[in-house]
Amino acid sequence: MEDLKKRKMEDMGNNGQLSTQEELRSLLDPLAKPQLVDLLSRLGSQYPSIAEEIKSIASSDPVHRKLFVRGLAWNTTSETLCAAFRMHGEIEEGAVIYDKATGKSRGYGFITYKHMESTHSALRAPSKLIDGRMAVCNLACEGLSGSSTTPDLAQRKLYIGGLSPDVTSEMLLSYFGRHGEIEEGSVAYDKDTNESRGFGFVTYKTVEAAKKAIDDPQKILGGRTIIVKLADTNKGKPVQTQVPTAAVIPLAMAVAPGYPQLGKAHPNAASARYAYPQPVASYQASSFSSPAAVPAPYPTQPPIPYASVAAKKDPQGILPTAPMGMSGYPYYIGKQ
Structure with a gap:
C-alpha cells in the first residue's frame, strides 16, 4: 500500500513538473528577444548554476568566439598574433593567413578563444599595435561589416x-x-x-x-x-562607354584601281602616271540590317571620254588588261 501511494505521489510530481514547463514555454514564446535576454541575465546574476549553463550554451558554437584580425604587418607571425591577444583569455586557435603561391602573409589572420567572455573582452579594445602596425579585430562572422565600413x-x-x-x-x-x-x-x-x-x-x-x-x-x-x-574610399576605375556594334554603319568606298587605299600605300604608287577621276562614294546595301534602312544611292559622276591610247608596256612591267572593273576602269594584273 505504501509503495502504491509513493508511486502516485511521484506521478503527480512528474505531471506537475511537465505541466509547469509547458506553461512556462507558452508564456515565454510570445516574448521579444530583448525581454528574454533581460530575464535570463537577471536570473543568471542571481543563480550561478544558470549563469554557467548560459555560458556553456553560448560558447558551444565557435562562430561566437572567432575574431577576424586585419591590418597585420607582413612580418607578423602566428606566434606574435596570439601573444597580442592572449591578454584577453585562453586562445583555442590562432593563425596568420599566408598566400599559397608566394608564401607571404596576406595581412590578416584569425583568433578563436576558448570562452565567449574572452571574445567580448577583445572586442572592447579592437585596435592593437602589433609589430609596428595598428591591427583591428571584429567578429569573423561579420566579415568586413564592422566599424570599418x-x-x-x-x-x-x-x-x-x-x-x-x-x-x-x-x-x-x-x-x-x-x-x-x-x-x-x-x-x-x-x-x-x-x-x-x-x-x-x-x-x-x-x-x-x-x-x-x-x-x-x-x-x-x-x-x-x-x-x-x-x-x-570609393576609388575605382572609370567606366568606359562602348558604342554598340549595331550602331556603327560601315561605308564601302569604291576606289579606282591605281590609287592608294585608305590606311595603306599602293605598291606602285611611285610609278602611277594615270590621273583618273575619283568616283563619289556609294553606300552598299549589305551594310544595313534591313532593306528599309538602306538610304537612296548617291549619284556618281558621269564617265569622261578619253582618247584611245595604244597599249604599251609600263616601266614596271604592268599592262592594263580586261576585264573592266566595276568602276569603269580596267583591273591591273601582275607582271607579264
Missing part, C-alpha cells in the same frame, strides 16, 4: 603622403594620436622589400578628430612636410 568612414579615413622612409607606423600613430583616438592606421610597406612606400593611412574613431588632423597647420613629420587629406 560604417557610412562615415569616408570622413574618418585619412591619406598621409610625402612620408620620409625613416617614418615608422609607431611614429605615424604617435604623431596623429594627438588629434583623437585612432581606430586603424599604418605606413604602407612594400611586400617584397618591406620598405616604406612613402605614404600611409590613419582612420580615426570620430569625424571631428579627422577634421582636426586636416585643419592642423603644422604638418611636418620626419623632417618633411606631409600631405594630409581624406582618403578616397
Whole structure:
C-alpha cells in the first residue's frame, strides 16, 4: 500500500513538473528577444548554476568566439598574433593567413578563444599595435561589416603622403594620436622589400578628430612636410562607354584601281602616271540590317571620254588588261 501511494505521489510530481514547463514555454514564446535576454541575465546574476549553463550554451558554437584580425604587418607571425591577444583569455586557435603561391602573409589572420567572455573582452579594445602596425579585430562572422565600413568612414579615413622612409607606423600613430583616438592606421610597406612606400593611412574613431588632423597647420613629420587629406574610399576605375556594334554603319568606298587605299600605300604608287577621276562614294546595301534602312544611292559622276591610247608596256612591267572593273576602269594584273 505504501509503495502504491509513493508511486502516485511521484506521478503527480512528474505531471506537475511537465505541466509547469509547458506553461512556462507558452508564456515565454510570445516574448521579444530583448525581454528574454533581460530575464535570463537577471536570473543568471542571481543563480550561478544558470549563469554557467548560459555560458556553456553560448560558447558551444565557435562562430561566437572567432575574431577576424586585419591590418597585420607582413612580418607578423602566428606566434606574435596570439601573444597580442592572449591578454584577453585562453586562445583555442590562432593563425596568420599566408598566400599559397608566394608564401607571404596576406595581412590578416584569425583568433578563436576558448570562452565567449574572452571574445567580448577583445572586442572592447579592437585596435592593437602589433609589430609596428595598428591591427583591428571584429567578429569573423561579420566579415568586413564592422566599424570599418560604417557610412562615415569616408570622413574618418585619412591619406598621409610625402612620408620620409625613416617614418615608422609607431611614429605615424604617435604623431596623429594627438588629434583623437585612432581606430586603424599604418605606413604602407612594400611586400617584397618591406620598405616604406612613402605614404600611409590613419582612420580615426570620430569625424571631428579627422577634421582636426586636416585643419592642423603644422604638418611636418620626419623632417618633411606631409600631405594630409581624406582618403578616397570609393576609388575605382572609370567606366568606359562602348558604342554598340549595331550602331556603327560601315561605308564601302569604291576606289579606282591605281590609287592608294585608305590606311595603306599602293605598291606602285611611285610609278602611277594615270590621273583618273575619283568616283563619289556609294553606300552598299549589305551594310544595313534591313532593306528599309538602306538610304537612296548617291549619284556618281558621269564617265569622261578619253582618247584611245595604244597599249604599251609600263616601266614596271604592268599592262592594263580586261576585264573592266566595276568602276569603269580596267583591273591591273601582275607582271607579264
